[in-house]
Amino acid sequence: MDFDFSVVTDHWRFLASGVGITLLLSVVSGLTSLVAGLVVALLRLYGPRPLRLVVVLYIDSMRAIPVLVVLVWSFFALPILTGLTMPPFVAALVGLTVHLAAYAAEIVRAGIESVRPGQTRAALALGMSRAQIVRRIILPQAIVRMLPAFGSLLSITIKDTAIASVIAVPELMRQSETLAGQSFQPIEVYTFAMLVYFVILFPVTRGVDMFYQRVAHLGRS
Amino acid sequence: MNADTSSPQRPKSSGAKIIRYRGVIKRYGGFQALGGVDLDVHAGEVVCLIGPSGSGKSTLLRCTNGLEALDGGDIEFEGAMLPRDERALRAVRTRMGMVFQSFELFPHLTALENVAEGPRTVLRKDLAEANRRATAMLAKVGLADKAANYPSALSGGQQQRVAIARALAMEPDVMLFDEPTSALDPETIGEVLSVMKKLADEGMTMVVVTHEMTFARRVGDWVAVFETGRIVEQGPPTQIFDAPTTERTRDFLSHLGWTG
Amino acid sequence: MTFDWSVVWQHRDALIAGTATTILLTVATMAIAVPCGIAVAILRLYGWAPVRALAAAYVEFFRNLPLILVVFWAFYVLPILTGLGLPPLATGLAALALNVTAYNAETFRAGINSIRRGQVEAAMALGMNRVQALRRVVVPQALRRILPVLASTWVSLFKDTSLVSVIAVTELAYVAMQIRAQSFRVLEMLTAMAAIYWLLGYPQAKLVDWIQRRFAVTE
Numbered sequence: 276m277d278f279d280f281s282v283v284t285d286h287w288r289f290l291a292s293g294v295g296i297t298l299l300l301s302v303v304s305g306l307t308s309l310v311a312g313l314v315v316a317l318l319r320l321y322g323p324r325p326l327r328l329v330v331v332l333y334i335d336s337m338r339a340i341p342v343l344v345v346l347v348w349s350f351f352a353l354p355i356l357t358g359l360t361m362p363p364f365v366a367a368l369v370g371l372t373v374h375l376a377a378y379a380a381e382i383v384r385a386g387i388e389s390v391r392p393g394q395t396r397a398a399l400a401l402g403m404s405r406a407q408i409v410r411r412i413i414l415p416q417a418i419v420r421m422l423p424a425f426g427s428l429l430s431i432t433i434k435d436t437a438i439a440s441v442i443a444v445p446e447l448m449r450q451s452e453t454l455a456g457q458s459f460q461p462i463e464v465y466t467f468a469m470l471v472y473f474v475i476l477f478p479v480t481r482g483v484d485m486f487y488q489r490v491a492h493l494g495r496s
Numbered sequence: 497m498n499a500d501t502s503s504p505q506r507p508k509s510s511g512a513k514i515i516r517y518r519g520v521i522k523r524y525g526g527f528q529a530l531g532g533v534d535l536d537v538h539a540g541e542v543v544c545l546i547g548p549s550g551s552g553k554s555t556l557l558r559c560t561n562g563l564e565a566l567d568g569g570d571i572e573f574e575g576a577m578l579p580r581d582e583r584a585l586r587a588v589r590t591r592m593g594m595v596f597q598s599f600e601l602f603p604h605l606t607a608l609e610n611v612a613e614g615p616r617t618v619l620r621k622d623l624a625e626a627n628r629r630a631t632a633m634l635a636k637v638g639l640a641d642k643a644a645n646y647p648s649a650l651s652g653g654q655q656q657r658v659a660i661a662r663a664l665a666m667e668p669d670v671m672l673f674d675e676p677t678s679a680l681d682p683e684t685i686g687e688v689l690s691v692m693k694k695l696a697d698e699g700m701t702m703v704v705v706t707h708e709m710t711f712a713r714r715v716g717d718w719v720a721v722f723e724t725g726r727i728v729e730q731g732p733p734t735q736i737f738d739a740p741t742t743e744r745t746r747d748f749l750s751h752l753g754w755t756g
Numbered sequence: 757m758t759f760d761w762s763v764v765w766q767h768r769d770a771l772i773a774g775t776a777t778t779i780l781l782t783v784a785t786m787a788i789a790v791p792c793g794i795a796v797a798i799l800r801l802y803g804w805a806p807v808r809a810l811a812a813a814y815v816e817f818f819r820n821l822p823l824i825l826v827v828f829w830a831f832y833v834l835p836i837l838t839g840l841g842l843p844p845l846a847t848g849l850a851a852l853a854l855n856v857t858a859y860n861a862e863t864f865r866a867g868i869n870s871i872r873r874g875q876v877e878a879a880m881a882l883g884m885n886r887v888q889a890l891r892r893v894v895v896p897q898a899l900r901r902i903l904p905v906l907a908s909t910w911v912s913l914f915k916d917t918s919l920v921s922v923i924a925v926t927e928l929a930y931v932a933m934q935i936r937a938q939s940f941r942v943l944e945m946l947t948a949m950a951a952i953y954w955l956l957g958y959p960q961a962k963l964v965d966w967i968q969r970r971f972a973v974t975e
Binding site: 391393394396397398399400401402403404405407411412415416419492493494495496 | 558561563582583586587589590592593594596598600601602603604613614617618646648649659662663666
């Protein structure tokens with residue numbers, strides 16, 4: 276077995292553009308699902324009953340349906356329903372946000388519920404209103420407590436962008452497939468892709484861990 | 497026991513009645529935590545609530561600032577009934593300070609920020625004024641040098657003193673203490689009790705739920721003994737501790753190994 | 757827009773076969789990944805230094821790679837490594853097993869580590885040897901913590917089987933998308949695919965919730 280990695284070096288720009296799209300899609304869908312997840316979580320915790328039931332149904336459904344299915348449906352089926360065509364990147368963004376927001380919402384909810392009830396009592400005793408308590412006392416602590424889970428969700432987000440290759444988003448996985456197909460050197464290309472993903476993902480989880488170690492005391496009541 | 501008029505037994509009872517509990521009843525499902533409590537707290541008095549665990553002392557305290565709602569009877573604070581409306585209740589809470597057994601400092605804020613939080617957010621003071629008050633209160637409890645520390649860096653006794661400063665920063669008319677030293681190491685109990693004594697000497701009205709009998713004997717002006725949701729005896733410390741008039745009180749004290 | 761939902765019923769046999777393959781893949785992967793996960797966890801906890809490092813590297817490597825990439829890579833590499841021409845199903849199974857073993861190894865390791873030292877010391881103080889302490893004190897408690905995580909991994913695995921569709925394994929996702937391509941009934945087939953996953957996955961998700969409540973550890 277001899278390997279010739281020149282296929283990778285010759286086409287590094289092609290692959291690098293894939294890495295760029297991977298990072299862009301990860302960051303943007305990470306942000307949109309964070310915001311959407313926060314909204315969904317607040318609706319679930321503080322919203323009126325019928326809305327809460329709908330939200331719970333949505334969250335549990337995303338735990339049942341694979342990301343691949345959501346992405347494919349967003350790209351192929353949604354345009355039929357709405358009449359709008361979306362470029363692959365946008366469809367991937369929509370699909371990923373819808374799927375990940377459910378998980379983000381659960382992380383937010385768990386974080387908020389994990390804050391000790393005594394904190395609420397102490398804040399009430401000072402004369403704070405419920406809204407002030409959530410904003411100034413509960414959320415700051417809850418956000419610290421959510422960090423490890425969000426770090427893990429970020430890692431999942433980056434891995435899920437690779438599935439967007441199935442709907443022809445030119446991220447790293449897709450670029451690798453194309454290059455592997457054209458060059459007939461799948462092993463070298465895919466091995467390289469594995470290394471790149473590892474190099475991106477490993478620091479993300481480690482970095483979140485390290486950051487959390489330093490700020491954990493701010494969430495410990 | 498009738499304690500309405502000033503008597504040698506109750507020297508401070510000529511002062512205004514800050515809190516009046518009349519027939520207070522509180523139920524949790526089928527369990528009756530308070531079965532009709534009558535008690536007065538006069539201005540400048542230190543009223544200590546003692547009794548076995550689960551006898552309702554902490555419940556009464558939580559009803560006082562509306563953290564729990566009453567099922568019967570009423571509580572009068574500074575001449576007015578305790579409101580049921582949340583907004584009115586909030587205004588009342590600003591005139592009461594509460595200190596918890598588990599301190600409940602806000603972990604994401606420094607000691608100074610904890611103490612300044614009430615004036616800032618509730619009393620809507622500007623930052624400079626709130627910080628000024630907070631610094632003064634921290635100095636009062638002897639922790640001026642810990643202003644920039646987070647609760648995680650403070651010992652239990654220090655955290656509790658910061659909690660006292662936090663309550664004091666609101667300039668309350670009465671301080672409610674819910675077993676303030678029960679969660680502390682023996683070495684740090686003293687520092688908290690001396691802060692409380694200092695407050696008492698300055699004339700603060702205090703209601704203290706405690707197991708520290710020595711504190712109740714020396715600093716208390718009036719002691720109420722609780723058992724299963726009722727006050728079985730109340731009187732000056734000299735009576736309760738040296739010459740209790742009821743069997744229940746005698747039993748309770750002997751269980752604690754109280755020998756005076 | 758006219759929708760023809762009968763296409764779903766017409767192809768029900770293929771869809772059922774695909775669903776069966778999905779379930780088979782899930783069960784088979786777990787059947788491999790649980791014992792292998794335990795083995796890797798034990799190597800990582802109790803092996804000598806080079807073995808521990810290797811096990812740790814394996815776990816970290818596979819937890820930091822997208823599964824879809826592992827599937828592709830396995831498809832091209834395994835035939836060369838093993839010298840056999842493996843059917844896509846076996847390759848898909850191998851990729852899934854490699855991936856889930858890594859997660860399970862971490863779950864088992866964390867579960868065992870989470871039992872306080874004091875428990876083992878108390879057991880030994882009673883006169884138990886290490887093996888007895890493990891068997892009667894550590895493992896029962898560790899299982900309580902491990903089971904909910906394992907259940908959660910199971911549901912994730914069930915969803916991840918859809919990824920082996922990219923190497924033409926005839927599980928549910930592949931079958932549904934083939935029917936879509938042949939019949940041009942895009943919305944109907946894709947919605948049916950989502951619905952079938954939902955019907956199977958939703959009860960599993962609720963079961964995981966129940967397991968987590970039931971085995972919740974309070975200390």
